[in-house]
Amino acid sequence: MAQNPAAHPALWPAPHASGPVDATVHVPGSKSVTNRALVLAALASEPGWLRRPLRSRDTLLMAGALRTMGVGIEEGVGPEGTGEAWRVLPAGLRGPATVDVGNAGTVMRFLPPVAALADGPVRFDGDPRSYERPLHGVIDALRALGARIDDDGRGALPLTVHGGGALEGGTVEIDASSSSQFVSALLLSGPRFNQGVEVRHTGSSLPSMPHIRMTVDMLRAVGAQVDTPESGGEPNVWRVTPGALLGRDLTIEPDLSNAQPFLAAALVTGGKVLIPDWPARTTQPGDRLREIFTEMGGSCELTEYGLVFTGSGAIHGIDVDLGEVGELTPGIAAVAALADSPSTLRGVAHLRLHETDRLAALTKEINELGGDVTETADGLHIRPRRLHGGVFHTYEDHRMATAGAIIGLAVDGVRIENVATTAKTLPDFPELWTGMLGA
Numbered sequence: 001m002a003q004n005p006a007a008h009p010a011l012w013p014a015p016h017a018s019g020p021v022d023a024t025v026h027v028p029g030s031k032s033v034t035n036r037a038l039v040l041a042a043l044a045s046e047p048g049w050l051r052r053p054l055r056s057r058d059t060l061l062m063a064g065a066l067r068t069m070g071v072g073i074e075e076g077v078g079p080e081g082t083g084e085a086w087r088v089l090p091a092g093l094r095g096p097a098t099v100d101v102g103n104a105g106t107v108m109r110f111l112p113p114v115a116a117l118a119d120g121p122v123r124f125d126g127d128p129r130s131y132e133r134p135l136h137g138v139i140d141a142l143r144a145l146g147a148r149i150d151d152d153g154r155g156a157l158p159l160t161v162h163g164g165g166a167l168e169g170g171t172v173e174i175d176a177s178s179s180s181q182f183v184s185a186l187l188l189s190g191p192r193f194n195q196g197v198e199v200r201h202t203g204s205s206l207p208s209m210p211h212i213r214m215t216v217d218m219l220r221a222v223g224a225q226v227d228t229p230e231s232g233g234e235p236n237v238w239r240v241t242p243g244a245l246l247g248r249d250l251t252i253e254p255d256l257s258n259a260q261p262f263l264a265a266a267l268v269t270g271g272k273v274l275i276p277d278w279p280a281r282t283t284q285p286g287d288r289l290r291e292i293f294t295e296m297g298g299s300c301e302l303t304e305y306g307l308v309f310t311g312s313g314a315i316h317g318i319d320v321d322l323g324e325v326g327e328l329t330p331g332i333a334a335v336a337a338l339a340d341s342p343s344t345l346r347g348v349a350h351l352r353l354h355e356t357d358r359l360a361a362l363t364k365e366i367n368e369l370g371g372d373v374t375e376t377a378d379g380l381h382i383r384p385r386r387l388h389g390g391v392f393h394t395y396e397d398h399r400m401a402t403a404g405a406i407i408g409l410a411v412d413g414v415r416i417e418n419v420a421t422t423a424k425t426l427p428d429f430p431e432l433w434t435g436m437l438g439a
């Protein structure tokens with residue numbers, strides 16, 4: 001939660017909605033899908049295409065890191081013009097290289113296993129917050145699978161992976177209760193390990209299961225053989241067979257978690273928002289918003305044009321376990337603070353180690369606007385109260401910024417500190433938001 005207020009003097013006046021919104025919002029590509037697609041394309045045995053990739057801080061860091069290890073990622077021309085696509089040209093992975101992970105969980109967790117396959121040392125460093133985010137599951141597992149890693153013994157960044165050009169792989173036990181990304185990281189590179197990989201999760205809980213399903217689905221789509229608990233395997237065990245990966249031509253789905261603030265705008269203002277290209281079937285956790293925001297007072301329809309979400313004018317509180325969809329918590333908390341009854345958000349203790357301590361940050365910032373939020377052991381209890389304007393701090397967390405913008409729709413005088421932090425996954429957020437309100 002540490003921050004230097006002087007570092008971000010700019011305050012963005014969050015626009016107040018003068019009436020119900022009625023807008024179509026084209027949401028850019030999914031961060032989670034783009035960064036998995038980049039890794040899988042880089043590990044493939046032939047070139048591939050990513051169409052409509054997300055271009056944000058997290059995905060540009062991923063692309064930059066793969067390039068420094070020798071992968072070709074070129075701007076391609078697609079049906080919508082230059083810059084619409086990335087052409088990925090896999091190459092022999094090599095060091096020495098230095099990877100800046102920023103504060104991207106996907107980069108800091110998915111790439112050390114890739115670096116273990118490189119020929120030469122790969123140094124990983126990032127934002128100060130990246131030093132605090134859990135990485136022990138990846139580091140310990142890679143060592144057990146045969147990698148040599150130098151770190152300072154805390155199980156965190158910064159570190160150097162001394163890639164040996166190949167990794168033996170095999171069976172490994174990890175505790176992924178602090179991040180599902182440990183499991184995804186090992187599975188994504190698993191087909192390229194000599195023996196593949198068998199990941200056995202031993203912890204008491206496992207967050208963000210849809211993100212693990214996304215990893216498995218995307219691996220299978222490029223030809224990997226993956227056994228999972230759902231396909232008849234043991235609970236909490238995933239197995240990836242060694243083998244070559246295909247180069248694919250993949251169009252990236254819109255980021256449904258980044259659609260959240262726009263759906264919330266329809267809910268909060270009693271308006272209507274259309275999100276084009278909402279997938280009919282997806283592993284993205286944001287798809288759960290259809291159910292969650294319906295319970296909170298809206299209604300939705302998946303049409304041939306996309307998802308149409310309509311607010312009723314009423315906003316209800318909710319009692320919900322968000323363990324599977326933790327990244328939706330800040331936006332749900334913001335809506336809950338404006339509801340007509342209390343809410344309890346459960347199952348998200350691991351959010352304390354996300355971009356910031358999200359439970360502490362949401363509690364502090366909503367309460368400073370006059371709210372009544374308390375932290376529980378694994379979530380938040382939110383009793384709606386009449387809120388007033390003020391500064392909403394973001395702690396370099398993109399989802400804090402969008403949560404503050406949601407509150408600003410209904411509360412006059414909310415000013416967001418460092419709205420530019422939305423660049424982590426949605427650089428166009430301020431323009432999309434004002435465009436939605438002006439439409």
Ligand SMILES: O=C(O)C1=C[C@@H](OP(=O)(O)O)[C@@H](O)[C@H](O)C1
Pocket residue numbers: 031032033105106178179180181184207208211326327350
């Ligand atoms: O694999 C992914 O793309 C993600 C997994 C989740 O991480 P945790 O399991 O660490 O919460 C999620 O919160 C994050 O935004 C993206």
Ligand SMILES: C=C(OP(=O)(O)O)C(=O)O
Pocket residue numbers: 103104105106327354355399425
């Ligand atoms: C937790 C998140 O990101 P990361 O990929 O950095 O873990 C998030 O986007 O909400």
